[in-house]
Amino acid sequence: xxxxxxxxxxxxxxxxxxxxxxxxxxxxxxxxxxxxxxxxxxxxxxxxxxxxxxxxxxxxxxxxxxxxxxxxxxxxxxxxxxxxxxxxxxxxxxxxxxxxxxxxxxxxxxxxxxxxxxxxxxxxxxxxxxxxxxxxxxxxxxxxxxxxxxxxxxxxxxxxxxxxxxxxxxxxxxxxxxxxxxxxxxxxxxxxxxxxxxxxxxxxxxxxxxxxxxxxxxxxxxxxxxxxxxxxxxxxxxxxxxxxxxxxxxxxxxxxxxxxxxxxxxxxxxxxxxxxxxxxxxxxxxxxxxxxxxxxxxxxxxxxxxxxxxxxxxxxxxxxxxxxxxxxxxxxxxxxxxxxxxxxxxxxxxxxxxxxxxxxxxxxxxxxxxxxxxxxxxxxxxxxxxxxxxxxxxxxxxxxxxxxxxxxxxxxxxxxxxxxxxxxxxxxxxxxxxxxxxxxxxxxxxxxxxxxxxxxxxxxxxxxxxxxxxxxxxxxxxxxxxxxxxxxxxxxxxxxxxxxxxxxxxxxxxxxxxxxxxxxxxxxxxxxxxxxxxxxxxxxxxxxxxxxxxxxxxxxxxxxxxxxxxxxxxxxxxxxxxxxxxxxxxxxxxxxxxxxxxxxxxxxxxxxxxxxxxxxxxxxxxxxxxxxxxxxxxxxxxxxxxx
Numbered sequence: 001x002x003x004x005x006x007x008x009x010x011x012x013x014x015x016x017x018x019x020x021x022x023x024x025x026x027x028x029x030x031x032x033x034x035x036x037x038x039x040x041x042x043x044x045x046x047x048x049x050x051x052x053x054x055x056x057x058x059x060x061x062x063x064x065x066x067x068x069x070x071x072x073x074x075x076x077x078x079x080x081x082x083x084x085x086x087x088x089x090x091x092x093x094x095x096x097x098x099x100x101x102x103x104x105x106x107x108x109x110x111x112x113x114x115x116x117x118x119x120x121x122x123x124x125x126x127x128x129x130x131x132x133x134x135x136x137x138x139x140x141x142x143x144x145x146x147x148x149x150x151x152x153x154x155x156x157x158x159x160x161x162x163x164x165x166x167x168x169x170x171x172x173x174x175x176x177x178x179x180x181x182x183x184x185x186x187x188x189x190x191x192x193x194x195x196x197x198x199x200x201x202x203x204x205x206x207x208x209x210x211x212x213x214x215x216x217x218x219x220x221x222x223x224x225x226x227x228x229x230x231x232x233x234x235x236x237x238x239x240x241x242x243x244x245x246x247x248x249x250x251x252x253x254x255x256x257x258x259x260x261x262x263x264x265x266x267x268x269x270x271x272x273x274x275x276x277x278x279x280x281x282x283x284x285x286x287x288x289x290x291x292x293x294x295x296x297x298x299x300x301x302x303x304x305x306x307x308x309x310x311x312x313x314x315x316x317x318x319x320x321x322x323x324x325x326x327x328x329x330x331x332x333x334x335x336x337x338x339x340x341x342x343x344x345x346x347x348x349x350x351x352x353x354x355x356x357x358x359x360x361x362x363x364x365x366x367x368x369x370x371x372x373x374x375x376x377x378x379x380x381x382x383x384x385x386x387x388x389x390x391x392x393x394x395x396x397x398x399x400x401x402x403x404x405x406x407x408x409x410x411x412x413x414x415x416x417x418x419x420x421x422x423x424x425x426x427x428x429x430x431x432x433x434x435x436x437x438x439x440x441x442x443x444x445x446x447x448x449x450x451x452x453x454x455x456x457x458x459x460x461x462x463x464x465x466x467x468x469x470x471x472x473x474x475x476x477x478x479x480x481x482x483x484x485x486x487x488x489x490x491x492x493x494x495x496x497x498x499x500x501x502x503x504x505x506x507x508x509x510x511x512x513x514x515x516x517x518x519x520x521x522x523x524x525x526x527x528x529x530x531x532x533x534x535x536x537x538x539x540x541x542x543x544x545x546x547x548x549x550x551x552x553x554x555x556x557x558x559x560x561x562x563x564x565x566x567x568x569x570x571x572x573x574x575x576x577x578x579x580x581x582x583x584x585x586x587x588x589x590x591x592x593x594x595x596x597x598x599x600x601x602x603x604x605x606x607x608x609x610x611x612x613x614x615x616x617x618x619x620x621x622x623x624x625x626x627x628x629x630x631x632x633x634x635x636x637x638x639x640x641x642x643x
Contacts, residue, residue, distance in 0.1 A: 010244060049070045483608060
């Protein structure tokens with residue numbers, strides 16, 4: 001539960017209809033198994049102690065008495081365990097029968113939470129036996145205990161900050177005014193559903209969309225556990241469906257009939273409660289919590305470090321599946337190209353000026369610009385592709401820049417800036433043999449000056465090439481490559497840039513263009529501001545200096561998109577990159593990331609316009625508003641304490 005993770009389980013035992021003793025034993029075995037495997041919340045199906053399909057047997061004293069004894073057995077079996085068990089139980093109270101979730105922990109019954117909406121249509125006729133449960137909680141007597149009974153009960157669990165759990169049963173989730181909405185508006189961020197939903201053709205697709213939709217709309221975790229083997233098949237069949245969702249995504253599930261017949265199935269998931277709380281803070285349209293008539297029950301659960309089975313994608317910006325990745329690439333390219341097309345159209349501009357180095361970013365920007373010109377039915381020859389070799393330019397990147405301009409039918413212009421930069425160095429007293437930051441940035445700013453002046457000369461605009469990862473790290477020369485009139489790559493992280501270029505390479509009809517793009521992909525990322533090696537190869541490799549971009553993109557995503565603390569990012573990064581980077585390497589580059597991220601905000605505060613393409617952006621007019629002089633002390637202190 002450290003860092004806000006909570007391991008939960010949904011257990012579907014194989015039961016016998018109207019045999020509470022047998023069912024209690026099955027529930028106990030499954031609950032203990034879930035607890036030993038680290039779960040601190042375990043959910044069972046609706047009416048699991050008797051079976052949902054008892055029909056009029058629910059009116060028999062023998063069954064109700066057996067159910068009471070069975071519940072007490074399960075209650076006693078939880079003694080010594082801080083795990084919360086939600087067990088389906090038929091509660092008799094004041095002449096009525098209620099379909100309830102009994103909440104058990106450490107030998108106690110904490111609450112009875114009833115089903116409020118009783119179906120009485122199609123194959124369901126629960127209203128024949130059960131009454132709708134009360135909303136407002138009241139205290140009732142059960143087995144010499146005083147137990148709260150009512151729908152408006154939330155369990156406030158201390159082991160995870162701001163964790164509150166509400167419950168509903170089956171039909172409750174399907175109605176227009178569902179209890180889960182009330183629970184979440186009162187502060188619940190985890191809702192459990194004890195269900196007995198039979199299988200019919202097509203029903204499962206709707207049920208899955210229902211559960212994911214609830215969790216997305218309420219920004220909550222949702223555990224859905226439905227009856228399975230052992231229920232009567234007289235007229236209907238139950239598939240033992242389990243769905244565990246978090247903010248619209250399924251993080252654990254058992255599909256229908258997906259177990260050996262007659263065997264108990266336990267499904268686990270690691271819910272990120274801290275992230276749900278972050279999303280609620282971030283989404284200003286999320287309704288504030290109003291407890292109203294709710295009873296908030298404090299529950300103690302021992303805090304522990306959850307052993308995570310949850311997988312964190314090491315490349316969160318890039319889908320693993322090629323078909324999804326290709327579709328994502330096409331969508332992003334459309335966003336980039338249409339964004340630029342709108343800008344060109346709005347200012348009645350028919351010329352674009354772009355610096356082409358033969359590297360990944362400028363290659364993508366040129367490809368996007370060509371697509372934008374095609375959208376506007378403008379001739380590509382009005383794209384001025386400018387290559388500006390200087391002290392660090394290699395033959396490989398220079399030749400690729402020339403090939404790109406030629407195969408894309410852009411107008412090529414070469415401006416060797418060596419002489420002008422040398423003169424500038426003489427003007428300011430910079431020794432050309434001193435390869436410091438002045439040496440590097442002098443070249444970058446000269447290139448930008450050339451592009452800006454050419455844009456004035458041709459009546460065009462300068463297309464920016466810098467990507468999201470560079471902006472996050474501040475790996476751009478202020479008023480150099482940092483500046484443009486429209487930055488088409490500003491929303492694209494480095495790990496995704498390569499896939500966009502690869503997508504172009506794989507779909508290009510021109511073999512020469514395709515070959516050139518593959519060579520660009522094979523070229524080390526470099527600003528090429530330092531002289532090449534003796535054999536003419538790139539000497540300045542960005543990732544050797546600033547760190548692997550796949551790590552920095554990972555840090556960026558989980559910091560900005562998920563709101564994770566540095567220690568939490570470090571923990572999951574060790575899992576995601578196990579076998580590739582050791583813990584010391586991850587920690588080293590994470591410290592660099594936070595240092596640079598905070599120190600370089602001033603560059604992001606005055607970014608040119610550019611399209612947002614994903615869920616993470618750093619534009620001051622988009623997703624990130626941050627003071628340029630914010631202290632990084634808290635973030636780095638947390639990482640230093642891990643050292």
